[in-house]
Amino acid sequence: MRAAVFNAPGEIxxxxxxxxxxxxxxxxxxxxxxxxxxxxxxxxYRGDSDRDxxxxxxxxxMGIVEAVGDDVTSVEPGxxxxxxxxxxCGECEFCRKGLHTSCENGDSWGGDNGGGQGEYxxxxxxxxxxxxxxxxxxxxxxxxxxxxxxxxxxxxGHHAAVSAxxxxxxxxxxxxxxxxxxxxxxxxxxxxxxxxxxxxxxxxRLELAEExxxxxxxxxxxxxxxxxxxxxxxxxxxxxxxxxxxxxxxNTAIDAVRPGGTIGYVGVPYGVEDEGxxxxxxxGQNVTLAGGVAPVRAxxxxxxxxxxxxxxxxAPIFTETVGLDDVAEGYRMMDEREAIKVLVKPHGDA
Amino acid sequence: MRAAVFNAPGEIxxxxxxxxxxxxxxxxxxxxxxxxxxxxxxxxYRGDSDRDxxxxxxxxxMGIVEAVGDDVTSVEPGxxxxxxxxxxCGECEFCRKGLHTSCENGDSWGGDNGGGQGEYxxxxxxxxxxxxxxxxxxxxxxxxxxxxxxxxxxxxGHHAAVSAxxxxxxxxxxxxxxxxxxxxxxxxxxxxxxxxxxxxxxxxRLELAEExxxxxxxxxxxxxxxxxxxxxxxxxxxxxxxxxxxxxxxNTAIDAVRPGGTIGYVGVPYGVEDEGxxxxxxxGQNVTLAGGVAPVRAxxxxxxxxxxxxxxxxAPIFTETVGLDDVAEGYRMMDEREAIKVLVKPHGDA
Numbered sequence: 001m002r003a004a005v006f007n008a009p010g011e012i013x014x015x016x017x018x019x020x021x022x023x024x025x026x027x028x029x030x031x032x033x034x035x036x037x038x039x040x041x042x043x044x045y046r047g048d049s050d051r052d053x054x055x056x057x058x059x060x061x062m063g064i065v066e067a068v069g070d071d072v073t074s075v076e077p078g079x080x081x082x083x084x085x086x087x088x089c090g091e092c093e094f095c096r097k098g099l100h101t102s103c104e105n106g107d108s109w110g111g112d113n114g115g116g117q118g119e120y121x122x123x124x125x126x127x128x129x130x131x132x133x134x135x136x137x138x139x140x141x142x143x144x145x146x147x148x149x150x151x152x153x154x155x156x157g158h159h160a161a162v163s164a165x166x167x168x169x170x171x172x173x174x175x176x177x178x179x180x181x182x183x184x185x186x187x188x189x190x191x192x193x194x195x196x197x198x199x200x201x202x203x204x205r206l207e208l209a210e211e212x213x214x215x216x217x218x219x220x221x222x223x224x225x226x227x228x229x230x231x232x233x234x235x236x237x238x239x240x241x242x243x244x245x246x247x248x249x250x251n252t253a254i255d256a257v258r259p260g261g262t263i264g265y266v267g268v269p270y271g272v273e274d275e276g277x278x279x280x281x282x283x284g285q286n287v288t289l290a291g292g293v294a295p296v297r298a299x300x301x302x303x304x305x306x307x308x309x310x311x312x313x314x315a316p317i318f319t320e321t322v323g324l325d326d327v328a329e330g331y332r333m334m335d336e337r338e339a340i341k342v343l344v345k346p347h348g349d350a
Numbered sequence: 351m352r353a354a355v356f357n358a359p360g361e362i363x364x365x366x367x368x369x370x371x372x373x374x375x376x377x378x379x380x381x382x383x384x385x386x387x388x389x390x391x392x393x394x395y396r397g398d399s400d401r402d403x404x405x406x407x408x409x410x411x412m413g414i415v416e417a418v419g420d421d422v423t424s425v426e427p428g429x430x431x432x433x434x435x436x437x438x439c440g441e442c443e444f445c446r447k448g449l450h451t452s453c454e455n456g457d458s459w460g461g462d463n464g465g466g467q468g469e470y471x472x473x474x475x476x477x478x479x480x481x482x483x484x485x486x487x488x489x490x491x492x493x494x495x496x497x498x499x500x501x502x503x504x505x506x507g508h509h510a511a512v513s514a515x516x517x518x519x520x521x522x523x524x525x526x527x528x529x530x531x532x533x534x535x536x537x538x539x540x541x542x543x544x545x546x547x548x549x550x551x552x553x554x555r556l557e558l559a560e561e562x563x564x565x566x567x568x569x570x571x572x573x574x575x576x577x578x579x580x581x582x583x584x585x586x587x588x589x590x591x592x593x594x595x596x597x598x599x600x601n602t603a604i605d606a607v608r609p610g611g612t613i614g615y616v617g618v619p620y621g622v623e624d625e626g627x628x629x630x631x632x633x634g635q636n637v638t639l640a641g642g643v644a645p646v647r648a649x650x651x652x653x654x655x656x657x658x659x660x661x662x663x664x665a666p667i668f669t670e671t672v673g674l675d676d677v678a679e680g681y682r683m684m685d686e687r688e689a690i691k692v693l694v695k696p697h698g699d700a
Contacts, residue, residue, distance in 0.1 A: 093585075094609055283615070
């Protein structure tokens with residue numbers, strides 16, 4: 001099969017790889033029809049994190065089940081499925097409590113199971129991992145585009161909102177106007193937030209944030225952004241969603257949040273070793289820091305229900321669509337911020 | 351009046367100072383009968399934090415009201431009162447939500463209002479700050495010794511437990527066997543924790559922790575302590591109370607807590623600039639960090655009710671009692687860990 005692989009920073013190539021096969025009775029093989037490039041893929045693309053040369057990339061697969069192992073009961077060949085960025089068993093203590101990212105039997109995409117950005121993947125723990133799209137929606141291209149973000153960014157934005165304690169009537173600031181921040185705006189609106197202040201630096205993305213439900217936007221940086229957020233909220237919002245994944249954004253969140261408030265964070269805070277986290281600021285004002293890597297599997301069913309009934313639609317974050325041959329161009333567009341998020345169709349439109 | 355003042359690291363002297371007087375209609379003058387030396391006083395005593403030479407010290411006053419300003423309604427001369435380490439107005443948004451340490455009109459002891467370790471203090475915002483001890487208990491020495499910790503350490507231990515989400519049936523690890531950790535054990539038991547694992551390095555203090563309700567103790571250090579806590583709890587407790595106030599203890603808490611669990615912290619994490627906080631560990635396992643400087647004023651009434659009915663007694667943390675003349679010796683005993691906490695009687699037994 002053909003799959004996108006990482007060969008060096010800035011170098012993503014499409015190479016021939018062995019097509020994955022059933023190896024364990026809990027496996028399923030999925031023919032990937034839709035997948036995406038993630039902001040977190042830019043870490044290794046930019047050389048900010050290490051990754052083995054030659055490793056398949058991608059972690060947001062959606063497709064058609066081709067084959068299942070003998071023990072798989074929840075899906076069968078022909079089913080349309082999507083898979084979260086984390087593989088989880090669905091049966092351990094942590095899966096049962098909705099913390100699938102701490103699964104005792106967990107795994108990730110990108111090894112010999114195939115990366116998400118390739119023609120096929122092998123899902124281990126298929127019953128715990130794959131989410132079946134109901135048949136009546138399984139071939140509607142628009143619906144599939146709206147469901148694809150549930151593999152990662154929509155669930156991650158939702159986790160930020162849940163972790164920040166957003167509920168009906170909340171005032172919340174969403175730091176970051178990337179795909180996760182935009183999905184965070186959708187999530188906050190869905191949970192009933194009354195005021196949603198989107199904070200970012202890109203006019204087009206802040207406009208999309210407003211379409212998604214942001215009631216106000218802040219485009220200042222650093223200290224000025226903090227001042228503006230505090231001014232708009234008469235002293236800071238009780239809820240802040242940190243959707244960037246950088247120490248500077250985390251410290252903006254700490255500075256902006258109201259005393260006693262909660263920050264929900266969902267991105268690895270890169271730069272925290274150098275810049276440090278303002279723990280003393282958190283301590284003095286009793287700021288709670290909640291969140292972490294998002295257990296998106298836990299949220300798939302409830303978010304899918306809303307997408308299917310038409311009340312939630314993150315599809316506009318996909319500003320570009322490419323085939324597998326153009327996946328490197330997709331990375332470039334994400335890296336240079338020409339695209340918010342790129343949808344990849346490994347088999348073209350087939 | 352005579353008051354303990356800080357003159358240099360290791361040098362606490364008793365000096366003559368102007369006796370504080372009513373300056374504003376919301377002030378009250380308190381003749382301090384009981385006060386204490388705090389673990390946080392050791393920061394400047396050891397030179398770990400800066401403090402102006404010549405400044406009065408102490409922040410845990412209890413005593414008899416001598417005079418009140420015209421606007422004070424909640425206490426009158428002759429009342430026995432205690433005061434938290436933070437002065438708060440009782441009327442602003444944050445006082446009303448129980449976050450008195452973020453009071454918009456807040457103040458602290460140790461300036462011209464007199465330090466807590468002196469013969470008299472002037473409480474600004476007396477109505478918001480002072481807690482009246484009911485008359486029938488106001489002169490019982492044993493009761494007063496049991497109430498004095500509500501000025502700081504008992505409320506702080508309680509804040510750690512509340513912040514860590516301790517409730518009926520919880521399993522919790524309490525990191526630290528100082529006065530706050532020991533009060534944290536009392537607080538966890540009071541909130542209904544089923545298993546309380548006290549973690550410390552001093553045999554006598556861990557024995558007191560057991561008297562206070564700890565069901566198990568761990569005296570290992572570092573990695574070995576983490577392993578023992580995780581072993582005892584089959585993978586880590588869902589609740590950890592960090593009662594040391596040091597980066598190393600915070601990282602022990604992060605390593606030990608169960609994925610998805612909550613750390614309640616109440617001490618400034620000294621050393622965090624050098625050692626760093628394991629934010630990546632928190633991120634990967636969705637560990638919540640809650641707490642901060644404890645709003646002990648918020649907890650005074652409920653904790654006092656339990657002390658007065660005899661179901662809560664933190665008095666055993668006072669292993670030494672000194673008069674004002676021996677306050678320097680009290681600091682020495684705390685510094686050299688000869689005493690868990692030292693009670694100071696500025697007027698002797700009068």
